[in-house]
Amino acid sequence: NAGVTQTPKFRILKIGQSMTLQCTQDMNHNYMYWYRQDPGMGLKLIYYSVGAGITDKGEVPNGYNVSRSTTEDFPLRLELAAPSQTSVYFCASSNAGTVDTGELFFGEGSRLTVL
Amino acid sequence: QKEVEQNSGPLSVPEGAIASLNCTYSDRGSQSFFWYRQYSGKSPELIMFIYSNGDKEDGRFTAQLNKASQYVSLLIRDSQPSDSATYLCAVNLLLTFGTGTSLTVIP
Numbered sequence: 001n002a003g004v005t006q007t008p009k010f011r012i013l014k015i016g017q018s019m020t021l022q023c024t025q026d027m028n029h030n031y032m033y034w035y036r037q038d039p040g041m042g043l044k045l046i047y048y049s050v051g052a053g054i055t056d057k058g059e060v061p062n063g064y065n066v067s068r069s070t071t072e073d074f075p076l077r078l079e080l081a082a083p084s085q086t087s088v089y090f091c092a093s094s095n096a097g098t099v100d101t102g103e104l105f106f107g108e109g110s111r112l113t114v115l
Numbered sequence: 116q117k118e119v120e121q122n123s124g125p126l127s128v129p130e131g132a133i134a135s136l137n138c139t140y141s142d143r144g145s146q147s148f149f150w151y152r153q154y155s156g157k158s159p160e161l162i163m164f165i166y167s168n169g170d171k172e173d174g175r176f177t178a179q180l181n182k183a184s185q186y187v188s189l190l191i192r193d194s195q196p197s198d199s200a201t202y203l204c205a206v207n208l209l210l211t212f213g214t215g216t217s218l219t220v221i222p
Contacts, residue, residue, distance in 0.1 A: 042121075042203055042214045058209070090159075102164045102205060104159075104210065106159055
């Protein structure tokens with residue numbers, strides 16, 4: 001049982017490049033989330049999904065896109081990378097049984113640098 | 116803009132002391148409150164959640180909620196060096212996070 005797996009762990013992009021951060025969970029959780037964390041800051045919600053085929057914007061969605069074609073996968077797409085997107089990205093999941101407790105299961109994070 | 120405010124610290128306490136971490140929130144309609152711990156370079160992990168006014172205890176940790184004053188706090192009794200981390204306050208089920216308070220427990 002791997003939990004939440006994110007790839008890649010580190011990536012350097014040039015301005016204007018595109019990339020996809022992959023996120024997979026094997027816990028059959030309905031809810032999945034993408035957060036970003038800037039240095040010395042808390043986490044900000046980018047997008048979330050309550051089930052396959054359903055996604056919604058969070059607090060800071062501009063510059064990102066997501067899709068949820070399966071329960072397991074929730075990739076985050078950056079279309080035109082900008083220096084402001086330099087951050088650590090966390091994918092997380094939860095299920096209906098734990099969402100009320102706030103217990104999110106986080107991946108290890110993906111550190112993205114845009115130069 | 117719904118906000119969650121925390122003193123970023125750093126907060127230093129000696130081993131065995133009580134560490135007190137505070138959080139205020141702006142949305143008076145908030146119903147659920149969470150404390151996460153994040154070790155340096157790691158992902159956050161849930162410590163406690165609280166919904167009702169008053170105290171909730173779990174081992175060395177006590178969460179305190181005062182909805183009228185819009186604050187939630189976390190007390191760590193008998194602080195240990197392994198408690199050294201950043202503590203994130205989060206509000207509501209989509210988890211609006213504060214910026215976190217860095218705690219160092221000095222042996």
